[in-house]
Amino acid sequence: MDLQAFFKMSYGLYVVSSSDGENRSGCVVNTLTQITAEPPKLMVAVNKDNFTTDIIRKAGYFTGTAFGVGTDMLQIGHFGFKSGRDFDKFGDISFAVDENGMPYPTEHMVARFSCKVEQELDVGTHILFVGEVTGAEKMVDEEPMTYAYYHQVKKGKTPKNASSYQPEAPKAKGWRCTVCGYEYQGEELPADFVCPICGVGADMFEKIK
Ligand SMILES: Cc1cc2nc3c(=O)[nH]c(=O)nc-3n(C[C@H](O)[C@H](O)[C@H](O)COP(=O)(O)O)c2cc1C
Structure with a gap:
């Protein structure tokens, strides 16, 4: 198999976050995608080891928020290389709470999509959540960050828990x-x-x- 072929796939870059009333967390994902328009539905693959997965399962809701190109790398690291099991990721950043009670980051974030979980599918290392969009909002007027931009311009890395990880x-x-x-x-x-x-x-x- 030519692993280089996978680098030709295109994605955006998002935080998927959730709160079950007791805990809250969010993680960076490149796997958030719109799958239907009427009604609008999104899907996202989240690793079983991620704290965010446990919280989404309990809460039944998640919010996907898209990074703008101006996002600081430390903000991406905050959500993508640390676990909410160790500290409260929303403790020291600017965030808002959506109509479902889910927290989402606001700084340099260009759009958010609030979703109610409709289905989940065990795909091995990850859980695939399908959510119906209950609310969407355009936020900052900035270009969204693509996965390619993150790697090529920001020189970002991808950890083992990501669906697209390659050593x-x-x-x-x-x-x-x-x-x-x-x-x-x-x-x-x-x-x-x-x-x-x-x-x-x-x-x-x-x-x-
Ligand atoms: C660029 C990038 C892409 C990522 N994509 C995914 C993804 O699609 N699915 C996933 O489960 N984790 C992905 N991750 C890894 C999680 O963001 C990371 O494991 C996070 O620390 C989990 O935090 P949590 O334990 O608080 O949920 C990605 C990380 C980065 C930096």
């Missing part, structure tokens, strides 16, 4: 972030270095052997 060949020299996989090229890593993708410090980097 990368390690580079010859440098340091690798153990949280998000970002690679720093250089013999010595400055002690005050902060990962430009997920925001952790130099102590979370390992030398590439």
Whole structure:
């Protein structure tokens, strides 16, 4: 199988978030897609290990919010490389709550789609949620970020839990972030270095052997 073929697939980049009244979280996904127009329905594949999956299952609702091209990489890292099991992802960011009581991030987000879960399908590593759109809103007037833009312009990485994950060949020299996989090229890593993708410090980097 030619794994390079999968890089020719096009996607957008979103946060899918939910709250069950007790817990709230959200994760980055590239798998949110509109599947019907009348009535409007979306589907999204969320890894069984993601905290967001547990919450969506309990709540029966999720909200998909599209990143704009101006989104800071740390915001993507916040939702895409950390788990809501460890901290409240909505604790220190700007967010709003939709008509279903679901929280969604607002900074640099261009549109949101609030959904009621209609069906879920176990597809192995992921759960495929089908949701009917109960509300949609255009937010900031900015271009949406595509998955290709995230990789090519923002130099973003994709973690193991993503549907589209592919392991990368390690580079010859440098340091690798153990949280998000970002690679720093250089013999010595400055002690005050902060990962430009997920925001952790130099102590979370390992030398590439
Ligand atoms: C670019 C990118 C795309 C991703 N796409 C998906 C996806 O489609 N499905 C998924 O389950 N996880 C995806 N992830 C991984 C989750 O966002 C990540 O595992 C997150 O930390 C889970 O957080 P949670 O445990 O709070 O739910 C993606 C991450 C990134 C950075």
